[in-house]
Amino acid sequence: MESRKDIQDELNELSPLLSKLEKREGFQVPPRYFEKLTQEVLHNVTTESTPIVSVPQWQQNLSNIWAAIWQPKMAMGLATIALLAVATTFFFDSGTTTDPLAELSNISDEELDFFIEENIDEYDMALLADIDDATSESALSSDIDDDILNELYQQTIDDIDVLELEELL
Amino acid sequence: MQSTANEITDNEILSLIQEATSLERGFKLLMQKYQERLYWHIRRMVYEHDDANDVVQNTLIKIYRSIQKFEGKSKLYTWLYRIATNEAITFINKRKRKATASLDDEESGVSTQLAADPYFDGDQVQLLLQKALETLPEKQRLVFNMRYYEEMPYKDIAEILETSVGALKASYHHAVKKIESSLRAADNY
Known part of the structure; x- marks a missing residue:
């Protein structure tokens, strides 16, 4: 065990200049500082000590795991896994979704009529005309009897007023 | 008759600290025996009294929180010094980072601060x-x-x-x- 003399001899050998200096540092503390320090620290530790000592090990482990989850690397990993899980679920689910046309076939004619009656005013007349044209073309291309068509033309002509025809000409 | 902090041995202090009923008394004796040495050790590292006061308080609180885990593999005072040293180094590093962030010259500031420190004569x-x-x-x-x-x-x-x-x-x-x-x-x- 080194004595104070050993330490002083070593310094004297290394630096006679330093060994001759008075080992006074010039640092001071406020009056009665150390008494107050004891009281202050004791007050701090006794007011907060109970929960620190009484935390069970399993709670500490749980809180460690929770803290680890929120570390950036772990959080990023978990977020990626969650994102992949959601994307996978969505991907597989999209294959089994019901066909909207099949859904429409379940609606009765009465319900459709009622819906159209209720909402007919909301549709743009131009849009309706387009739909009408499209359906007319497809209807003409289908197997409609010529007699029925002729009868339809005749009825349409009869419905148009002669005066209107003159205006059109 | 109760022994004073300087007469009591480290083992006696540790025995008191191990018992919940005498923990506070044991810790008070530990502080009375070692706080001054720890304070000066920290003060020499951080220079200013206010900084040393903050660091020594944190050190003593950490000691209180972990003293029951002290296994006696080293001397009690070297274990206490290790905690104080780590706290002081942590403080100095934080101060350096702050000084860098605010573009202050930390090194030249210390001697200027000492000259202006009312607790340095x-x-x-x-x-x-x-x-x-x-x-x-x-x-x-x-x-x-x-x-x-x-x-x-x-x-x-x-x-x-x-x-x-x-x-x-x-x-x-x-x-x-x-x-x-x-x-x-x-x-x-």
Whole structure:
């Protein structure tokens, strides 16, 4: 065990200049500082000590795991896994979704009529005309009897007023 | 009759601390026995009283929280010093980061602060010595303080800094030589 003399001899050998200096540092503390320090620290530790000592090990482990989850690397990993899980679920689910046309076939004619009656005013007349044209073309291309068509033309002509025809000409 | 802090042994303090009923009394005795040494150890590292006060309070609170885990593998006082040293280094590093962020010159600030510190009444030689100490790397400064001011055996310093006695001897020798050169360069010697 080194004595104070050993330490002083070593310094004297290394630096006679330093060994001759008075080992006074010039640092001071406020009056009665150390008494107050004891009281202050004791007050701090006794007011907060109970929960620190009484935390069970399993709670500490749980809180460690929770803290680890929120570390950036772990959080990023978990977020990626969650994102992949959601994307996978969505991907597989999209294959089994019901066909909207099949859904429409379940609606009765009465319900459709009622819906159209209720909402007919909301549709743009131009849009309706387009739909009408499209359906007319497809209807003409289908197997409609010529007699029925002729009868339809005749009825349409009869419905148009002669005066209107003159205006059109 | 109750023993005073300086008469009581470390083992007696530790026995008191192990019992919940005497924990507070044991810790009070521990503080009365060691707080002053810990304070000066920290003060030599951080320089200013207010900073040393913050660091020593944090150190003592950490000691209180972990004293029941002390296994007695090292001396009690070297274990306490290790906690104080770590706290002081953490504080110094934070201060350096703050100084870097605000573009302050931390190194030149310390000696200026000391000269203006109401709790520093050192003469010209002590101020020169502190300036010379500022220029040392942190570890050399720690070793110098513990060996020169506290006259600690190398074995104990090795326990505190968790390093070898050989490395410590080399650090101390370097530190002493550098400080001597700084003092001579200041033309006072």
